Amino acid sequence: MTLEAKPFDPNELLDQQVTAGQFQAAGQWAMVWAKFKKHKLAVISLVVVGLIYFVALFAEFLAPYDPGKFDPRYTYVPPQSIGFFVDDGAGGSRFQPHVTGYKIELNPVSFRREFTTDPEAIIPIGFFVEGQPYKLWGLFDSNWHLIGPIDQSQPFFLAGGDRLGRDLLSRTIHGTRISMSIGLVGVGLSLVIGMILGGISGYRGGMVDRVIQRVIEFIRSVPTIPLWLGLAAAMPKDWPPLQVYFSILVILSLIGWTEIARVVRGRFLSLRSEDFVISARLDGVSEFRLIMRHMMPSLYSHIIAAITLAIPNMILAETSLSFLGLGLQPPIVSWGVLLQDTQNLRAITQAPWLFIPGICVVIAVLSLNFLGDGVRDAADPYAK
Amino acid sequence: MLAFIVKRVLGMIPAMFAISILAFTVIQLPPGDYVSTYAAQLAQSGENVDSAALNALRERYGLGENMVVQYTKWISGVLRGDFGDSFEWRQPVTELIWGRMGMTALISICTLILMWLVSLPIGIYSAARQYSVVDYLSTAFAFLAMATPNFLLAIVLLYITTMWFGVSVGGLFSPQYESAPWSLGKLWDFITHAWVPIFVLGTAGTASLIRIMRANLLDELHRPYVEAGRAKGLPEARLILSYPTRVALNPFISTVGWVLPALISGELIVSTVLNLPTAGPLLLQALKSQDMYLAGAFILLSGGLVLIGTLISDILLAISDPRIRLS
């Protein structure tokens, strides 16, 4: 054994031993990932969530139409289904993706538009069609849409039409962006507030801790809906939609941070007495470095779990607020705003496809919940 | 024990004050005030509104004064039992709220009890028989329930009960029982109506309580003392129910602390959809028209209800867990 000038680096020793085949090594995250993969449901949910955010990102491209485009002839039109083969007239069939058009009759007594599928009206559809122009993310001009009718004047309602004859599919896709981003950004805000306050509370203890605890308890005991209602009713309604959107975010996250703060505080309290923390402190590590470099990393997994479980709550909260008419307003499209249309008997009895945004809420929330469950199980180093 | 309770009750008082300040601020936040709402109503029915008359009204209601003064007036009235007058209904608030709050409390408590009754056995069974059919079903149900917005559930259920079962619509009583004194018939009528809101309100909460019970019990079931008990020959059911369940019950009881506010909040939306004679619809209306004393009273009382719920849960916890009593 030689005496070396540089200090002992355990990682270097480990690398040597791994190369020599004595150990198998994996970083913290690699292990988490391996454990995560075992939880099948969580993996599926990860894919689903990823898909949802993909849709949110590329909404303008994926939606066949602009969410405001309306067609008076197709109010409450039922969804069309895609067919792939058409009669080629000679007894056989050829490949031609299409939807079938409708014969429209106005019932003179009930004034309901009655749509009967017209097998003669074949509407060819294509992928990457040229449709309404848009600006992707407000920056890039384009008019390519993933799917749509080749002849733009033909009806194309994969998810049916709403009361103004607007395409529900396009509106739902655009709504994804608003609803999912509110969840993300809102939780981000809660995270920052929660981590700071929870961290201080757990690390310092004593008086500071007690005060913050009381505040948290107090916030959790106030019934949220009246609070939201009051705050939402307080917002001047003539603010531009974007400002309304952000103020809703702030309102929601002002309630949501308590959960994260609780988690952080709890972990900090138990970590304070852990050996590695005590030894680091004895080593003379500065407080800031102690928190950031030593204590935080064991928190990440819990925080990720808390986030993924908080996002669905935020989505449900926004949905409820918008449903009550106090959150986002038209012309902004979110799932909550779309669900306002279902709050009448007409929708339930005659246009059930209007509930599709509700199904999206359920799927998004479900998959986020499963994902969160999976991450929590995988990331907890103390679990079996 | 008594000292513990007294200490907790004393701790509630600052919380109540804080809630009252919050309630009052929230009511005052929107620009304008009740007189603006009133003026809008007048205008809509064709009456010409004189701005001088509006200002006179504002003065009479004391709406022009400074915030702190208004708050002090209000809170001193509340302490005397006078919650002020509702502008919209032109009646003292006390005449309006007690009946409604009573109903809210009744529904919330019924829901809470039912939630416990349902989630406890299912949670225990799921943990004891992990990965069984019941476990998977309850997990699936739990997640689904937690993901569905409850107003959606309310609308669909309402429609189904009316169209398919022919039950008289909405509300908590049929017309003939509404003002009648309580009787067996009225009780049955109440049950046939109330199950819809209780079901809607309770599903999400039941689901998460099942999950919590299951998780807690699972933690306990892996402890050495359970193994020891099994080795000693205790029958499985008695083993589980006597020991780990009692420990797992602790966090369960503490859930009242957050379940009650969630119930009261959820009750608000659901009762608007279902047209229940509870606090919800009245509060929503009061918030929209800035009927500040009515809205303030509701928020205050809801907060109070929640604090009482937390107190009860703390007491129950203290009873069941000696560590807390002695700390």
Add this chain to the structure above:
Amino acid sequence: MQRVRIAALAGISLFALATSAMAQDYKQAPELDALVSSGALPAVAERVGANPRVLTPVESVGKYGGTFRGGMVGGNDRNMLFTYFGYEGLLAWDADWTGEVHPNIATGYTASADSRSFTFTLREGMKWSDGSPFTADDVAFFIEDILPDEKLFPTKPGWLTVEGELPSIAVISPTEFTMSWSKPNGLFILNAASVYGVQLALLNKAYCSQFLPKYNENADAEAVAAGAAGWAEHMVAKCGVGIEAIERWRNPERPVLEAWKIVDPYVAGATRVTFERNPYYWKVDTDGNQLPYIDDLSIGVNAESQTLLLSVLAGEIDYEVRHTTNTTNLPVIAEGVEQGDYRISPRESRVGNVMTISVNLNSQDATKAPIFQNKDFRIALSHALDRQAIIDTIYLGQSTPQQVSPREGTPYYNERLATQYLEHDVEKANALLDSIGLDKRGGNGMRLAPDGSPLVVNVAAVTALGNMADAAELFVQYWQAVGVDARFNAMDRTRFYEEKTASQHDIVVWGATSGGIDVFIDPRDYFPFSTESNFAIEWAKNYIGDGGVEPPDYVKEQWALYDQIKATSVPEEQNELFQRLLEITADQFYQIGIGTAVPLYSIAKNNLGNVPDGTPTGWIHPDPGTLNTEQFYFK
């Protein structure tokens, strides 16, 4: 003309008197028989008085019995009770709203030649619901003691004042009195027959005077002891005072003249309001049966309209015209007809348009004001709209394009006002906008103001009133297509009202009001008349003497013409003056309209009889009060 009218009414009253004298053996509802034989109630002939109003039932003489079930929606739906069961004025309009005025509480009236004074004759022996006599003193009580009071009436009803002067009243006998002003009040009779006229005979002097200090020196002390802030609040709480006051339905002790009286009052938190028969009701049918036929009313309170709709579908509502009967719900209601055992009765709506688009001529923004005041701007906006598409989308095609104007078929129709600038002509719109200095475009393709700054036009509508918000979203798309950067602002009603009253709005979308004979009573859409004339509220404030801004001469000319209308009660003169007024409206093109009023409908259970069909709806012509709900019966 006056004399012919007097003669006609005198003739009718004589005939009524004659027939009533002949039908001395009146019949009453079986539920009252026990009370009469026990002596608790006097006999029916005494109760209806010597000269009851004889009502001809719509279909046939009805049967006694049954409980009418209805529904209210929301926190403060007192006007449902008012329009359904509370329309009892001195005079009344008929169901078809021909404009003919019929005797109701009064048997007739005479007007002086200069329209300054009006003498009414009342019914001999007519009683309040507690058995006390109804006399001219009750009307005098209102005119002399209530109306002038500052606390009870801080704002005086416009139709009762002539240039700020309140009427004076002279009681000639218990059944005759004269109201007069020093200047003519030509529209008085019209108003007296409208929903507003109910005010005159609303208050019972014997009961309500106990709350006035003038008659009871302890009134204030008693009020405070009862928990009210003062005698005025107590008076309102007990007697209602205003026709739309919710307290009108809160006090079962208050004597009324209506067909039913309150049992379970409409207090906050009530889930059901119930009424029972008024045994002293002063109307009979042609067979001498004392009205009403129906014994009780049971009105449920719903938090929102969907639950009421469910009740309708379940067949639990006997008549409904107020909340659930709109085009949105029609398909659902139409499909439930069999299961609910009700029928759909089409109605006519007599408003001037499905909605009004008001560009703020009194905008406080220095850049926008000259643009908004430029008529070509409004013409361009009008041409940019595809009215047929909007009508097809929102109103199921049930309207024809029209500007805001009185209805065709009424004597008040003005063709130019109704049909100008209706074509969907995008080129013309663009050309007009270019010509008024809005030809420069910004980076986003939208037009810039003449000074180069971005021109953003906010379009406000109230979301709770569904159709308008939907329509506004569509308008915005059409206007953006011609380069106007229009943005839609959803608002709640209070905020909406505050903004527009302060004239801070750019464009607002609202409903239209009068289109039939009520154009005289409320001409808000035709010239700056009230704070509801959304296109020029500052000028309207100037008109009612509440500050505001002085308008240009053409508006003053309209005001002068309207004052002349109020000064005469001759219909031909009123029409001719009004047409001249409308010509100015057409010249100025204040508001943009979309289409003719959409037909409405009501729902009646199949076993409810004597319900007329196809009649017009409205508020000033209060539907269904004009259908005479007292003669509805269960078959």
